[in-house]
Amino acid sequence: MTLLSINGVRRKFGDVTALDGVSLDIAEGEFFALLGPSGCGKTTLLRILAGFETLDEGTVTLAGDDLTKVPAHRRPINLMFQSYALFPHLSVAANIAYGLQREGLPKGVIKQRVDEVLERVGLAHAAKRRPQQLSGGQRQRVALARAIVKRPRLLLLDEPLSALDRKVRAEMQLWLKQLQHEVGITFVVVTHDQEEAMSMADRIAVLNHGAVEQIADPVTLYGSPATHFVADFIGANNFFSGTAVDDGLSTEVFGFLPARGGVTGPALLAVRPEQVSLTGDLLTGRVLDVSFYGGLSRVAVLVAGHDTPVLVHQHGAPRVAAGDAVKLGWAAEDAVVVRA
Structure with missing residues (x-):
C-alpha cells in the first residue's frame, strides 16, 4: 500500500x-x-x-x-x-x-x-x-x-x-x-x-x-540502468558510443558490439568491469596497469580508438602484467544500451 x-x-x-x-x-x-x-x-x-x-x-x-x-x-x-x-x-x-x-x-x-x-x-x-x-x-x-x-x-x-x-x-x-x-x-x-x-x-x-x-x-x-547518468553514477562502467541497433550497438571504430537493447538512435553501450573477459573476441588491446586489492584485481587496458582505458575486474591475483596483449569480450546479456 x-x-x-x-x-x-x-x-x-x-x-x-x-x-x-x-x-x-x-x-x-x-x-x-x-x-x-x-x-x-x-x-x-x-x-x-x-x-x-x-x-x-x-x-x-x-x-x-x-x-x-x-x-x-x-x-x-x-x-x-x-x-x-x-x-x-x-x-x-x-x-x-x-x-x-x-x-x-x-x-x-x-x-x-x-x-x-x-x-x-x-x-x-x-x-x-x-x-x-x-x-x-x-x-x-x-x-x-x-x-x-x-x-x-x-x-x-x-x-x-x-x-x-x-x-x-x-x-x-x-x-x-x-x-x-x-x-x-x-x-x-x-x-x-x-x-x-x-x-x-x-x-x-x-x-x-x-x-x-x-x-x-x-x-x-x-x-539495467535506464540512462547514461545512472549507469555512470552507480558503480564503475565502460562506455562505448554509437547507434542502437537490434541486440546491441553499431560503432564506427569497433563495428557491432552485443548488448541488451531497448532504445533507438544515438546511444551508449555500458558494460561493467566484472563482466569484461580478457579472453574475448570483440576488442584487442594492451594492458596499461594492474592493481591488486586482495580478493580483486583491477586491470586497465588501452584499446586503439577508445578515449579511456577499458577496466576489467578479475577475482583473485592478477593473471596478466603491464604490456601484455589481450583480447576483450563480454556476453550480450551482461551489457546494456542506454540513451546517449
Whole structure:
C-alpha cells in the first residue's frame, strides 16, 4: 500500500531549480533511498516532506492526506539530522525522552517507551551517559532512538552515516536495515553514497539536477540502468558510443558490439568491469596497469580508438602484467544500451 505520494513537486530558489517536477510513490514499511550527487535536490525534497521547506508546485500526500498546509510539528514524520543534534547537557535517556515530554505524556508511559527503545538500539547500559561520552556510532543510535520513540508513520534520515568511519559505517548499514524491519516504520534516507543506498534500500530514486532519472531496486539499477547518468553514477562502467541497433550497438571504430537493447538512435553501450573477459573476441588491446586489492584485481587496458582505458575486474591475483596483449569480450546479456 502506498504511504507517501509525491506528485509534480517543483521548487526554485531564485534562478536555481532545486526540484523539477519530481514524482514518486513510497510504500508502507519500505526502506526508500534518495540518491544523487551534491546539489541534485534530494535534501530539498526531504525538507519539503518534513515541513521545513515549502513547494512551488505539486502535492505531497501521506496515507491520502494532503501535507502541503500541515506545519512540521503536526506531521506524523520525524527527521534525523545529519549532525544528530543531540542535547549535550542531557543524558542519553533524557535526549530520547525529550519529544515525549513535549507531547505531555505521563511519566510512566515515557519511561516505558524510552526503556523499550534503549533496549532495541542496544544502549540500555548507557542510559545515564552524556553524548560526549559516546562513540560516533553510539551517538547515531541515540539520534535514531529519539526519532523512533515517537512512533512516526515516516522517518526521514539526512546522510545518517556520513560522520562515521568506513568500518563503523558498514556495521551501521546492516544494523539500520535490521532496525527498520523490526520497528516497521517507513524509512526515507538521503545519501550521495551509492554503496550506502544499495546496501540498505528496498528501492532507490536516483536524482540529477532536480529530476528523477530512475526508480528501481538496487539489482535493477546496477544491472539495467535506464540512462547514461545512472549507469555512470552507480558503480564503475565502460562506455562505448554509437547507434542502437537490434541486440546491441553499431560503432564506427569497433563495428557491432552485443548488448541488451531497448532504445533507438544515438546511444551508449555500458558494460561493467566484472563482466569484461580478457579472453574475448570483440576488442584487442594492451594492458596499461594492474592493481591488486586482495580478493580483486583491477586491470586497465588501452584499446586503439577508445578515449579511456577499458577496466576489467578479475577475482583473485592478477593473471596478466603491464604490456601484455589481450583480447576483450563480454556476453550480450551482461551489457546494456542506454540513451546517449
